[in-house]
Amino acid sequence: MLVVVGALRQTAASSVLGMRAAAALRMRAYRSFATTTVFTKSHEWIKVDGNNATVGITNYAQDQLGEIVYVDFPPIGTKLKGGDTMCTLESVKAVGEVYCPLPKGGEVTEVNSALEDSPSQVNEAAEGDGWLVKLNFEGEIQADGDNFLTAEQYQEKVVVPGDLRFTVYINVLGVLVDVTVGFHPTLQITAVSAMGIAENGVRRLRVVLSDGTHCSSAMPFGPLLQSNVQFRQFALGRCTFASANVKGKHVVLLKEYEEVRPPLRDTIGNPTLYRPSSAVANNANHENAPSHGNGMGQQNAAIHQNPPLHQYPTLDGPPQGKQQAGGYQYGGTVGTQYQQQQQQPHSGGSSSGLGSNNGSAASSGRQLPTYMQQQQPLQQQQQNQHKVAGPPLRAHPTNPYQQQPIGGGMLARQQSVTLGGNPQGPSAYGGSTGVQHQQQQQAAASRQQQNPYGAGAHHGGGGPVSYRPVANDIIPISQLSVYSQKWTIKGRVSSKSDVRTFTNSRGEGQLFSIEIVDDQSAEIRATFFNSLFPTSMYCVYHELYLIITANNIDRDNKYKYTKASKGSSFIEQAVTKFFPMIQQGRVYTFSKGQVKQANARFNPGATYELTFNDDAIIEESTDSVEIPRIVYKISKIATIQDRNPDEFVDLCGIVTHCSPVSMVTIRNSGNERARRNFTIADDSGCSIEMTVWGDMAQNCGVDENRAQYHPVVMIKNARIGSYGGRSLSAVGNTRIEVDPDDSRAFEVKNWWMQTGQGGAVQALSTGGGGGGGNAPVSVIEVMRMDNNLFLALSGQSDVPNARPVNTHTLQRATVSQIFKTGDRARNISQELGDTYADESSKSQQGLGIDGHQNQQCMPRYIINLKLADMSGEVLVRAFDEQAQALLGVSAQEMMQNMGEEDIEQVIIRAQFKKINARVRSKKEVYTDEERVNVSLTDFTAITDQNLQQDAQQMMQLINTYLQKVDPNGSRI
């Protein structure tokens, strides 16, 4: 082979497209070659002229390698043996070694030194001027259909369109088999499932194929989907495969199927599921030794380094000299071999039973062949299973069949495996067999209760893994790990996100996620995916169709198939299937999901998370189990200021303020989103802003009316943001319960009634960027001095794009004036929608690019007011939320329902209020002049009720001050 195989892998789309071009080039190139040019399966071409050979790589190979940037040749005169490295090609993607394709080797007589200056010549003319090496050799080279192929053979047999260097994971031979080589095993269909009808009206199927040791599911496609093709369970058939790299996973496609034996009574052997996921992981690392003992048990043990191509089994049979006496041919002859085994005399019993020639039902009292009757303890059986899956060339100390190397075919290892559980129940086999079955089933009962296929499936890998049934054992969520092969959990869906659409390089998809909580209050997140338009797959199927119709290409059909594949069963449909069914708050059993390491960035605090495909089994559970509705890990609000942004937090607090829903235009997307802000305080004496978006803003149970009664909210999975110190926002998995029946809620409510209402709550959200959570407490004059300093220094900030803001807390300031129209500033102005950003303001007013007029605009306040304290006064701007809190009337109400006089009254009432105010000073440039604008971001009114607390707080501040200036002085 030419290069590191793994490095040759490309995305399906790029290689397929590249191959089309390569095929076109190749067709041109072939005509220019004399008939003495031959090709190899490893993608070299050899132009033979007497005893001189010019060797290069094929267009296909250069396409796979990518742009070649460096070529390294051997010295002239180097004598190469067959398979020696002949030269090295370094591409932008991989370093590839070209091996000497002449089996008997040769001597380097010339190298293409022009490539040293322009290595990309290999890409441009791989089969011409991009030749690599000339060799002198002995003997004769001619196309033999095996080592050397004609151009046509090469094109047909090796460089099939759609050759993605894929690998079929039917582990017939204990190795990964490359389907670029002829590969037509006879396998048993152990299960067939119809998956409905695709968009194009063609049926969708999944079959499970077994070689007696391993099984794997495969998707029939193309002509096999026609309704006259039958896949009968337990039948044996000759199969050919294709495989596609779909979304990074290998999908085994069944290309051809010819039944060679009618259905048997049962699954032969006790096949274990061959997991593509682990195989892919290993396969991606081709050059490494196979990994053993990593906890995956048998499955990895069966994975081996891909041997070089010439070692691959082919249709022509196993490698010479490897076949066992009494063995069988590879492919097509399994039935015969099967009979041979049956006809062998067996000690201790007659030889008949399963899989007899006519496939008729076993009669009562019939005994199994000895090899199926071995009364091994379960553990021993499993040990044998492990040995079975060992490296193919390793001799088995006791079992002659184990000496069979890769040439061994189906059923080779029956002697070391036992018959799997019987779907019809033990009695179908009668007699002693039934006893054996019962024993097995009892032995396995604690691990698996109703699995009709695998007798010994168990969690944690190693033993036989059944491919269809669900494990009935329910394990705690806490026991799940990435090694869990087969599990069922039971839990309540404590939250369920909306469906979200995403786009990535592979196409567009949808997802939703849920949180599952079990009866031990353990939680895990699970995600479901739909893939909508996986463009790479689209192309793959297109090309695969070409393979199977290689002799009968019909452009229209080809095109149709390509289009139809969009709706085919290869596309994940877990969202479509499960989103409507799964309801928040209900209890389900979940199985056949994948456990993955949680991504700490997005799922902080979690160890694992789950992914469910559309073959997941999820059933609603109605038995009454005590499972909490939502598990809260409540943090006090005060602790949030020390937490990092993007983390999630659960909290329980009082809603102190709540804004109405407003529409916000999202700057990046241009989409409109509803938004609601409210402030939550708890008994840590702190408050924080919470933002809720979209539908949740309407439906979260918190609104401006209810907020007047200061409800308690328990919030799960609030996301911590850094706006204005610390803030919170609701995301997909955030849950909000209002006034829940929970002791923690009552505690917080108590605190609020006793002390919290008093107003001594410290806001973690300052509404400004620069001040953080601990804005200095100032009087107005000090703030003005500070702002002057700030004005002078802020321009020198080294931080790019730092927002020049400065926040202060003003104690006991008086609202001394609220400006009216005609005064020196704008009055209560109604603005349309969300008008903070100029761009969104325009679009809100119908000036956006889409030109459509917004139906509804939310009036918002922007008012100017003066704050005064004993040191001075300052002009402050208050935006909608604060303005409404100050005036007690919403802008909308004022605009729609109030006359001049009423408005006057509102203003009079608001004036001369005493407040503790948080203000944000912002540097702005106004007609070439820098100035500081101050806005009111939060305030607490000082009322008669909280005057006492206010006074105490003030005394504290004074004492703190006195302590500083005179540690031994007296206190108030």
Next chain:
DNA sequence: CCCCCCCC
């Protein structure tokens, strides 16, 4: 396989 979570 997502991982965006928005605004002042």
